[in-house]
Amino acid sequence: xxxxxxxxxxxxxxxxxxxxxxxxxxxxxxxxxxxxxxxxxxxxxxxxxxxxxxxxxxxxxxxxxxxxxxxxxxxxxxxxxxxxxxxxxxxxxxxxxxxxxxxxxxxxxxxxxxxxxxxxxxxxxxxxxxxxxxxxxxxxxxxxxxxxxxxxxxxxxxxxxxxxxxxxxxxxxxxxxxxxxxxxxxxxxxxxxxxxxxxxxxxxxxxxxxxxxxxxxxxxxxxxxxxxxxxxxxxxxxxxxxxxxxxxxxxxxxxxxxxxxxxxxxxxxxxxxxxxxxxxxxxxxxxxxxxxxxxxxxxxxxxxxx
Amino acid sequence: xxxxxxxxxxxxxxxxxxxxxxxxxxxxxxxxxxxxxxxxxxxxxxxxxxxxxxxxxxxxxxxxxxxxxxxxxxxxxxxxxxxxxxxxxxxxxxxxxxxxxxxxxxxxxxxxxxxxxxxxxxxxxxxxxxxxxxxxxxxxxxxxxxxxxxxxxxxxxxxxxxxxxxxxxxxxxxxxxxxxxxxxxxxxxxxxxxxxxxxxxxxxxxxxxxxxxxxxxxxxxxxxxxxxxxxxxxxxxxxxxxxxxxxxxxxxxxxxxxxxxxxxxxxxxxxxxxxxxxxxxxxxxxxxxxxxxxxxxxxx
Numbered sequence: 001x002x003x004x005x006x007x008x009x010x011x012x013x014x015x016x017x018x019x020x021x022x023x024x025x026x027x028x029x030x031x032x033x034x035x036x037x038x039x040x041x042x043x044x045x046x047x048x049x050x051x052x053x054x055x056x057x058x059x060x061x062x063x064x065x066x067x068x069x070x071x072x073x074x075x076x077x078x079x080x081x082x083x084x085x086x087x088x089x090x091x092x093x094x095x096x097x098x099x100x101x102x103x104x105x106x107x108x109x110x111x112x113x114x115x116x117x118x119x120x121x122x123x124x125x126x127x128x129x130x131x132x133x134x135x136x137x138x139x140x141x142x143x144x145x146x147x148x149x150x151x152x153x154x155x156x157x158x159x160x161x162x163x164x165x166x167x168x169x170x171x172x173x174x175x176x177x178x179x180x181x182x183x184x185x186x187x188x189x190x191x192x193x194x195x196x197x198x199x200x201x202x203x204x205x206x207x208x209x210x211x212x213x214x215x216x217x218x219x220x221x222x223x224x225x226x227x228x229x230x231x232x233x234x235x236x237x238x239x240x241x242x243x244x245x246x247x248x249x250x251x252x253x254x255x256x257x258x259x260x261x262x263x264x265x266x267x268x269x270x271x272x273x274x275x276x277x278x279x280x281x282x283x284x285x286x287x288x289x290x291x292x293x294x295x296x297x298x299x300x301x302x303x304x305x306x
Numbered sequence: 307x308x309x310x311x312x313x314x315x316x317x318x319x320x321x322x323x324x325x326x327x328x329x330x331x332x333x334x335x336x337x338x339x340x341x342x343x344x345x346x347x348x349x350x351x352x353x354x355x356x357x358x359x360x361x362x363x364x365x366x367x368x369x370x371x372x373x374x375x376x377x378x379x380x381x382x383x384x385x386x387x388x389x390x391x392x393x394x395x396x397x398x399x400x401x402x403x404x405x406x407x408x409x410x411x412x413x414x415x416x417x418x419x420x421x422x423x424x425x426x427x428x429x430x431x432x433x434x435x436x437x438x439x440x441x442x443x444x445x446x447x448x449x450x451x452x453x454x455x456x457x458x459x460x461x462x463x464x465x466x467x468x469x470x471x472x473x474x475x476x477x478x479x480x481x482x483x484x485x486x487x488x489x490x491x492x493x494x495x496x497x498x499x500x501x502x503x504x505x506x507x508x509x510x511x512x513x514x515x516x517x518x519x520x521x522x523x524x525x526x527x528x529x530x531x532x533x534x535x536x537x538x539x540x541x542x543x544x545x546x547x548x549x550x551x552x553x554x555x556x557x558x559x560x561x562x563x564x565x566x567x568x569x570x571x572x573x574x575x576x577x578x579x580x581x582x583x584x585x586x587x588x589x590x591x592x593x594x595x596x597x598x599x600x601x602x603x604x605x606x
Contacts, residue, residue, distance in 0.1 A: 015447045019451055019452075022456065023456065026460065136588075140535070140591060142539050144546040144559070145562060148565070149580075151566075152573065152576075192312060195312060231312075245452070245454040248454070249543065249546060249547065252547065253566070263455065267459060275459055278455070283452045286450050290450060
């Protein structure tokens with residue numbers, strides 16, 4: 001087991017390097033730079049600026065400097081927000097995204113698995129049909145349609161929740177973003193859970209357990225739930241990626257001061273170092289999370305060899 | 307990455323049965339598909355939708371960029387079927403034109419993804435050995451890259467060009483395709499007709515394009531149908547952030563973005579594009595599911 005974990009972690013290193021390289025060269029070969037203005041600066045001033053941000057050295061030199069800095073956890077100064085380093089900007093935005101994202105992820109898992117299990121246990125009854133047709137709507141409803149719809153109903157029409165803002169993440173302000181972010185994945189998890197639960201409940205070992213005279217609740221909780229969770233766990237990786245990506249839209253709509261909004265603003269401002277920093281950070285999170293999911297899968301499923 | 311796990315599984319199951327069934331599978335599949343009411347209805351709706359977005363704007367009274375300062379934020383009426391937007395442009399025509407762009411990006415993006423994915427997967431699977439290992443390793447590395455973020459970077463830095471969007475979106479989505487096709491190719495590789503071609507001196511490239519690719523087309527077809535809605539979603543995602551198509555051109559995502567900003571005064575600007583988009587996504591999903599069920603003999 002230890003060897004497997006070590007191997008998975010070692011495998012993540014080249015991925016990270018490729019990510020850093022791609023984002024670096026994408027930025028460098030992009031036309032224009034953050035200092036290109038309508039009225040060109042005097043060449044002497046431009047030279048000083050370039051020297052300050054290391055833009056006067058050769059591309060290769062810039063790349064190696066950047067790489068060593070990043071590996072030490074230093075993403076450099078922001079090109080747009082003067083007097084701020086990328087680390088400071090990310091540090092102020094990350095807690096917001098982490099709080100909303102974690103709430104959305106937990107909500108997704110509990111709701112999705114719960115609803116899916118209920119649908120599977122009540123298979124082919126009106127409960128099942130209602131849940132599954134609602135889930136189908138959830139699957140095709142993109143977050144940028146859902147979020148405005150939520151605002152329209154709950155903020156403008158009913159007036160229950162504020163339409164945007166953060167206010168240190170009080171429940172009122174978190175509610176709509178979390179729902180908007182997670183509904184698609186609640187629906188997807190419900191569909192996956194229902195499918196695999198039905199398959200598990202039809203398998204031989206469940207029949208044996210029932211023949212032994214165990215109670216139905218006991219069988220579902222003790223015997224069926226664990227094997228039925230396999231596809232759910234393996235979908236956790238893509239769901240995590242989706243929730244993070246979706247946060248770009250949700251944070252823009254609800255005006256949350258999180259990573260997603262920071263990223264979009266940075267991209268509009270051509271803030272090289274900030275955009276690169278955020279991309280690398282997100283990639284890093286993806287890699288960690290996928291590794292955790294793989295290890296979890298190996299722990300649950302005795303058939304996976306490591 | 308962009309498709310559901312269950313779909314991938316089903317496609318793989320279908321593939322295992324493909325060789326045994328032989329030619330009659332296609333006829334079987336067609337019959338099964340025709341019996342699937344949800345899929346058939348969706349197919350009809352999709353056909354109507356495609357014809358509508360292509361031809362209806364030609365017969366409309368307005369064009370998509372006609373502004374009318376005396377008709378800002380007008381509610382739906384006989385003149386403006388879906389009302390007007392904040393610049394007095396007719397929303398009916400704009401929704402249709404936006405649909406044209408969204409569907410086009412969806413289809414072209416899927417095409418790019420299918421093309422790259424099929425060739426990559428077939429090459430990797432057919433050549434095998436060390437090449438295969440390296441190519442799969444590259445794929446694994448690419449899986450961990452946050453592509454949505456890279457696309458946003460790409461679009462902001464290299465200009466908001468619709469062609470670039472096709473290519474960028476297509477380039478994200480080929481990874482799954484490559485995996486599926488590689489799996490297929492591995493099982494095809496040891497077949498007699500491939501060996502025969504090899505012995506008679508056909509080049510690797512010719513074998514891949516002439517023998518391997520046509521034989522994996524079934525799965526590719528299923529997968530492409532499921533890919534189109536996710537391409538449309540990706541394009542709308544970019545347009546919603548203001549990084550997609552540029553004014554006065556529009557797409558469903560761009561219309562939704564405008565609509566969500568004015569929904570307090572003009573809710574129809576959000577509702578009409580949203581309905582069009584959701585109906586289309588619904589139909590593509592049902593057709594994809596139908597195709598999958600029809601081509602998956604296990605489910606009979």
